[in-house]
Amino acid sequence: MNGLAGPVPGSADFVCPGSTLGVVGGGQLGRMFVHAAQRMGYATVVLEPDATSPAGAVAEEHIRAGYDDSVGLDRLAARCSAITTEFENVPAATLQRLATRRPVSPPALAVAVCQDRAAEKAAFARAGVACAPHVVLTSERNLADVDAALFPAILKTTRLGYDGKGQRPVASAAGLVDAFAALGGVACVLEKRLPLAAEISVIVARGRDGSTVHLPVQENMHRDGILAVTRVPARRASAPRLAEAVAVAERLAQALSYVGVLCVEFFVLADGALVANEMAPRPHNSGHYSIDACDLSQFELQVRTMTGAPLSEPRLHSPCVMLNLLGDLWFKRVDANTAAAATGATAAASTLAVEPDWAAVLGLPGVHLHLYGKAEARRGRKMGHLTITAATAGAADATAELAARRLGLPWE
Numbered sequence: 001m002n003g004l005a006g007p008v009p010g011s012a013d014f015v016c017p018g019s020t021l022g023v024v025g026g027g028q029l030g031r032m033f034v035h036a037a038q039r040m041g042y043a044t045v046v047l048e049p050d051a052t053s054p055a056g057a058v059a060e061e062h063i064r065a066g067y068d069d070s071v072g073l074d075r076l077a078a079r080c081s082a083i084t085t086e087f088e089n090v091p092a093a094t095l096q097r098l099a100t101r102r103p104v105s106p107p108a109l110a111v112a113v114c115q116d117r118a119a120e121k122a123a124f125a126r127a128g129v130a131c132a133p134h135v136v137l138t139s140e141r142n143l144a145d146v147d148a149a150l151f152p153a154i155l156k157t158t159r160l161g162y163d164g165k166g167q168r169p170v171a172s173a174a175g176l177v178d179a180f181a182a183l184g185g186v187a188c189v190l191e192k193r194l195p196l197a198a199e200i201s202v203i204v205a206r207g208r209d210g211s212t213v214h215l216p217v218q219e220n221m222h223r224d225g226i227l228a229v230t231r232v233p234a235r236r237a238s239a240p241r242l243a244e245a246v247a248v249a250e251r252l253a254q255a256l257s258y259v260g261v262l263c264v265e266f267f268v269l270a271d272g273a274l275v276a277n278e279m280a281p282r283p284h285n286s287g288h289y290s291i292d293a294c295d296l297s298q299f300e301l302q303v304r305t306m307t308g309a310p311l312s313e314p315r316l317h318s319p320c321v322m323l324n325l326l327g328d329l330w331f332k333r334v335d336a337n338t339a340a341a342a343t344g345a346t347a348a349a350s351t352l353a354v355e356p357d358w359a360a361v362l363g364l365p366g367v368h369l370h371l372y373g374k375a376e377a378r379r380g381r382k383m384g385h386l387t388i389t390a391a392t393a394g395a396a397d398a399t400a401e402l403a404a405r406r407l408g409l410p411w412e
């Protein structure tokens, strides 16, 4: 078998193990995709400009080229039988170019919707899905006309925001001009700040034949706009709410003619109402738990959807808690003397980058450590995660709390 043995674009043929699969983007999502694909017998090619990327380091081939580099893209298409993406900010033209030669999932149009908060909210509206009251602001001229009922609000750039970046809280109309300028004067969505009782997310996988499966619903806790903790099963939303969230996510996937793994984030409001927040056209941080706690992970589902393999409903075999490991964990506060001795400096450096004490948590039951192979720890950077599995949700929680305390992670 060679890597070019796959089907022609548009055919419903199964791209069988032994073929080569391509992924645009080289971050941790690409790395976990590569791991899943390799385990299933596929070879992998990553297209990523960064020479030291987490996915590039583990793939059979790393094409070091920009996401819009036509030579690199043509090489990817030549090498691979099917192609996917691990992040939403791939130019639509890139996926379109690849799709003229190979099956590409998710489709460029769906990715383009998820790239843009305004388009995403319009897609929610078209599908009859509730989202936060909002207004799209494309220029300073729009700012004076904003409905006072939207405040307090959050101003979000329509494009390129992630992990709370590209957002500003705006308490009242008086702060809007400054917030808009602080975000660079680019197109934004101003949305009402809602009273959140819980945050949940649903990961659906939709095949080329329209069949859909989903992971058990995740409950998420964010800190400073970045996902900190995921729990499954979700506990702070009722069973009918969870079922409604799954139905909505499936409806959105269908409306987008989606093929691949799609994550839909939701808010559960104090009165129990369900509100869609945003979508990611790829596996999602809140779905990492599925590697260790489900019999089928979100990355295996990504492989299955792109290769035209049958899907089967993932089953949670262990309640779990996932803790994100941000770069902050590597920076320990130390007293001035220790810092000076360690660095040979006489000045009082107050922080040091040190490897966290993994042995302290690996001794706990059901702890699965995932590190993404990033050379440099930076504050707020996702370096890895821990999934704690246990026989009961209570036991997973108790061990997660111990693990968090041993690593010096904040715990609620």
Ligand code: ADP
Pocket (backbone or CB within 6 Å): 132, 154, 156, 161, 162, 163, 164, 165, 191, 192, 193, 194, 195, 196, 199, 222, 225, 226, 265, 277, 278
């Ligand atoms: P990102 O792309 O950074 O994940 P989100 O829109 O998901 O952006 O916002 C990050 C987090 O900020 C959310 O998970 C939620 O905790 C909080 N947040 C965002 N929008 C609202 C809102 N309208 N009301 C209350 N909290 C919000």
Ligand code: MG
Pocket (backbone or CB within 6 Å): 265, 278
């Ligand atoms: Mg989000």
